[in-house]
Amino acid sequence: MVDDEWIDRNILHNPEVRGALVGTAKRLLPICQRLAIQEGCTEFADSLRIEQGTRPGTKSPTGIKRPYARVIAGSEDAAEQEHGSLRYPRHAFFNRATAQL
Numbered sequence: 001m002v003d004d005e006w007i008d009r010n011i012l013h014n015p016e017v018r019g020a021l022v023g024t025a026k027r028l029l030p031i032c033q034r035l036a037i038q039e040g041c042t043e044f045a046d047s048l049r050i051e052q053g054t055r056p057g058t059k060s061p062t063g064i065k066r067p068y069a070r071v072i073a074g075s076e077d078a079a080e081q082e083h084g085s086l087r088y089p090r091h092a093f094f095n096r097a098t099a100q101l
């Protein structure tokens with residue numbers, strides 16, 4: 001029988017699940033860095049890092065707190081470089097890197 005405790009113990013806090021999430025982020029990070037360097041955005045490439053944690057579960061109807069691992073850009077202009085603005089063209093590094101996985 002699958003209940004909330006079973007899901008929490010076997011899926012949400014399972015080291016293998018968290019390892020798989022981190023593994024995907026570790027494969028995505030160098031691809032993003034390579035694309036940024038090729039486009040001349042070295043500051044963007046240097047600011048990329050992997051962040052992992054647990055979602056708070058406040059928006060989930062069941063309140064499940066799911067683990068996550070993601071690649072984060074920490075530069076000041078990261079959002080502008082990724083999505084485009086008047087100063088920067090749209091690069092879409094994360095979308096292009098995900099397509100290459």
